[in-house]
Amino acid sequence: MTGGHDVFQPAVGTEAVLLRLVVAAALGGLIGIERERAEGAGAPQFAGVRTFPLFSVLGAVLAVASGQIGPVVVAGFAAVAALVVVSYLRSSRSDIGTTTETAALATYWVGVLAGAGALVLAAVLGIGMTVLLASKERLEAFPRGLSHDEVQAALVLAVIAAVVLPLLPDARYGPWGVWNPRHLWGMVVLVCGLSFVAFVAMRIWGEARGLYASGLLGGLVPSTAVTVSFATRSREAPVRAVPLAAAAGLASLVMLVRVGVLAAVAGSTVLPLLLPFLSAMLAAGSAAVGVLARRAAPAQTTAPGIGSPFRLSQAIRFAALYALVLLAVEAAARYTGTWGVATAAVLAGLTDVDAITLALASAAARDLRPDVAASAIALAVLSNTVAKAAYAAWLGGPAFRRGILAVQGAAVLAGMAALAALALYAS
Numbered sequence: 001m002t003g004g005h006d007v008f009q010p011a012v013g014t015e016a017v018l019l020r021l022v023v024a025a026a027l028g029g030l031i032g033i034e035r036e037r038a039e040g041a042g043a044p045q046f047a048g049v050r051t052f053p054l055f056s057v058l059g060a061v062l063a064v065a066s067g068q069i070g071p072v073v074v075a076g077f078a079a080v081a082a083l084v085v086v087s088y089l090r091s092s093r094s095d096i097g098t099t100t101e102t103a104a105l106a107t108y109w110v111g112v113l114a115g116a117g118a119l120v121l122a123a124v125l126g127i128g129m130t131v132l133l134a135s136k137e138r139l140e141a142f143p144r145g146l147s148h149d150e151v152q153a154a155l156v157l158a159v160i161a162a163v164v165l166p167l168l169p170d171a172r173y174g175p176w177g178v179w180n181p182r183h184l185w186g187m188v189v190l191v192c193g194l195s196f197v198a199f200v201a202m203r204i205w206g207e208a209r210g211l212y213a214s215g216l217l218g219g220l221v222p223s224t225a226v227t228v229s230f231a232t233r234s235r236e237a238p239v240r241a242v243p244l245a246a247a248a249g250l251a252s253l254v255m256l257v258r259v260g261v262l263a264a265v266a267g268s269t270v271l272p273l274l275l276p277f278l279s280a281m282l283a284a285g286s287a288a289v290g291v292l293a294r295r296a297a298p299a300q301t302t303a304p305g306i307g308s309p310f311r312l313s314q315a316i317r318f319a320a321l322y323a324l325v326l327l328a329v330e331a332a333a334r335y336t337g338t339w340g341v342a343t344a345a346v347l348a349g350l351t352d353v354d355a356i357t358l359a360l361a362s363a364a365a366r367d368l369r370p371d372v373a374a375s376a377i378a379l380a381v382l383s384n385t386v387a388k389a390a391y392a393a394w395l396g397g398p399a400f401r402r403g404i405l406a407v408q409g410a411a412v413l414a415g416m417a418a419l420a421a422l423a424l425y426a427s
Contacts, residue, residue, distance in 0.1 A: 016117070017064055019119070020060055020064060020114050020115050020116075020117060020119065021057060021060050021061070021064075021114075021115070023060075023114045023119050023122060023123065024053075024056040024057050024059065024060035024110070024111040024114035024115060024122070025053045025056060025057050025060075026053075027056055027107075027110050027111075027114065027122060027123065027126030027127070028052045028053035028054070028055060028056025028057065028107050028110065028111060028126075029049060029052065029053045030126060030127070030130050031052045031056075031103060031107050031110075031126060031129055031130050031133070032047065032048050032049040032050065032051065032052030032053055033049050034130050034133050034134050035047065035048055035049075035052065035100050035103060035133065036048040036049045038100075038133065038134075038136070047087075047100060047104050051104070052103075052104065052107050055080055055104055055107045055108045055111065056107050056108065056110055056111030056114070056126075057111055058076055058080070058108065058111060059073070059076060059077075059107075059108040059109060059110070059111030059112035059113075059114075059115060060111040060112065060114045060115030061115065062076045062112070062115070063111070063112045063113075063114075063115030063116045064115045064116075069112070069116075073112055076108070077105075077108055077109070080104065080105065080108045081105060084101045084104055084105060087101065088101050099133070099136075103129065103133060106125075106129060107126075107129075109125075110122050110125050110126045110129070113125065153196070154196070157189075157192055157193065157196050160185070160188065160189055160192065161189045161193070164185060165182065165185050165186060165189055168181040168182040168185050169181050169182065170182045170183075174327070175327060175330070175331075176330050176334070178326045178327055178330045179323055179326065179327075183362070184319055184323055184326075185319065187266075187319075187354075187355075187358050188319050223248075223251040223252050223254070223255040223388065224352065224384065224387065224388055224391065226247075226248055226251040227248045227251065227252070227388040227391055227392055227404065228391050228395060230244045230245070230247060230248040230396075230400070231244075231248070231391060231392045231394075231395040231396035231397075231400055231404070232395055232396075234396045234397040234399070234400030235395070235396065235397045235400075238397050238399065241396070241397050241398075241399035241400040241403065242292055242295050242399055242400075242403055243292075243293075244400055244403075245292055245392075245396075245399070245400045245402075245403025245404045245407070246289050246292035246293045246403065246407075248388075248392070248400075248404055248407075249285060249288065249289040249292065249403070249404060249407035249408075250289055252285060252385065252388060252407065252408065252411065253282055253285050253286060253289065253411075255353065255381075255384075256278050256281055256282050256285070256381070256411075257278075257282070258354070259274070259278065259353055259357050259377065259381060260274060260275070260278050262354060262357045262358055262361065263357055263361045263377065265358075265361075266357070266358045266361035266362045266365070267361035267362055267363075267364045267365035267370075267373070268365075269364050269365060269370040270360070270361045270364045270370050270373050270374045270377065273370055273371055273374035273422075274374045274377060274378065276418050276421075276422060277374075277378045277381075277415055277418045277419060277422070278381075279418075280414040280415055280417065280418035281381070281385075281411040281412075281414050281415040281418070282411075283414065284410040284411050284413065284414030284415075285407055285408075285410060285411035285414075287410065288406050288407040288409075288410040288411070289407055291406070292403050292406070292407065321352065321355050326359045326362075326363075328344045328348075330363070341360070341368070341372060341373075341376045342375070342376050342379055344356070344376070345360065345376035345377065345379045345380040345383070346379050346380065346383045347383075348380055348383075349379065349380030349381065349382070349383030349384040349387070350383055350384065350387045352384070353377075353380050353381055353384045356376070356377065356380045357377050357380065360373040360376050360377050360380075361373060361377070375419070378415065378419055381415065382412055382415055382416070385408050385411055385412050385415075386408070386412060388404070388408060389404060389405055389408040389409070389412075392404040392405065392408075393405065
């Protein structure tokens with residue numbers, strides 16, 4: 001077929017056709033196995049491990065035969081839908097659920113995608129459906145366990161991302177045009193979104209997964225707060241001091257990954273220059289955390305409580321801090337040169353690295369030299385790491401203090417060595 005309305009090419013080899021049919025059958029079987037398990041042995045059910053693969057293969061065969069999403073494929077879907085409706089009407093008196101019936105309709109289209117040759121897309125959809133179906137208990141328990149504050153936080157995230165962000169102007173304002181309202185609020189949405197993803201993951205996995213999962217997920221939010229929280233807990237429960245220190249160290253390691261992600265999002269020219277520095281700190285810190293983890297007994301890894309994901313006031317404070325950092329970096333670059341940018345980075349890093357990372361990476365995408373921006377971000381990371389070590393030494397118990405100082409000290413020394421090596425190479 002050569003018509004411009006055709007979506008797929010029907011002329012495919014026998015081996016390609018067989019591969020598409022096998023993938024369709026496998027994905028349908030995967031969904032069917034999950035449905036069979038969910039319904040239970042001996043329970044009446046609309047479709048299971050045999051019927052779901054047939055739906056998927058039917059879609060694949062019709063897509064291959066017709067070579068396009070046309071009347072034949074739609075007619076096949078109508079036939080499956082009619083079968084689903086009849087089955088639902090017969091069983092609706094005893095079972096008001098529609099999950100299996102809906103999954104059957106979606107499985108047909110998984111087969112259509114596989115038959116059309118979109119094997120990766122079909123696999124993603126089929127596996128994603130299976131995961132979604134298998135997670136029923138956790139997904140249903142999640143909203144029931146949410147407090148009023150947590151539901152409100154989810155609504156706030158939806159409002160700031162879907163309502164406020166599109167309404168803001170995409171233009172430069174303020175001194176030197178450093179403030180773009182949509183860009184500023186986009187960074188707020190990014191940071192709040194990362195925080196909420198961490199919160200949701202911890203809720204679904206459960207607190208019993210341990211301090212280490214808490215530390216890893218806590219690194220998606222400002223790790224300074226995680227360090228302070230765990231340091232305080234180490235005084236309340238000295239027996240947990242070592243695993244608490246390891247968990248706080250994990251949060252700092254994730255912070256290094258977060259810095260790389262934020263730098264890549266805001267300005268990709270900075271990331272290649274930052275990678276050696278971040279990799280060195282990550283390697284040294286990981287080795288120190290590994291030593292602490294071996295010292296921690298499994299019984300000592302009870303997870304701390306999970307707080308609310310974020311509040312609107314936190315988002316507003318971050319927006320204000322980010323705007324001030326943008327202005328400070330621009331002013332330092334204009335009036336004091338490289339040393340001014342470095343000073344601004346060190347000062348900003350004492351509280352948070354997200355704002356200065358985003359500001360410097362964005363500036364590097366415009367008019368700031370990428371090597372200057374990368375060095376300043378590195379200084380901010382070192383400043384933040386030293387600040388967390390100071391907070392741990394001040395607030396934590398003796399064992400926590402020793403553990404976190406070992407992790408942060410190893411990371412700082414490795415980072416400084418990487419910066420020195422890069423400086424010698426550049427000269």
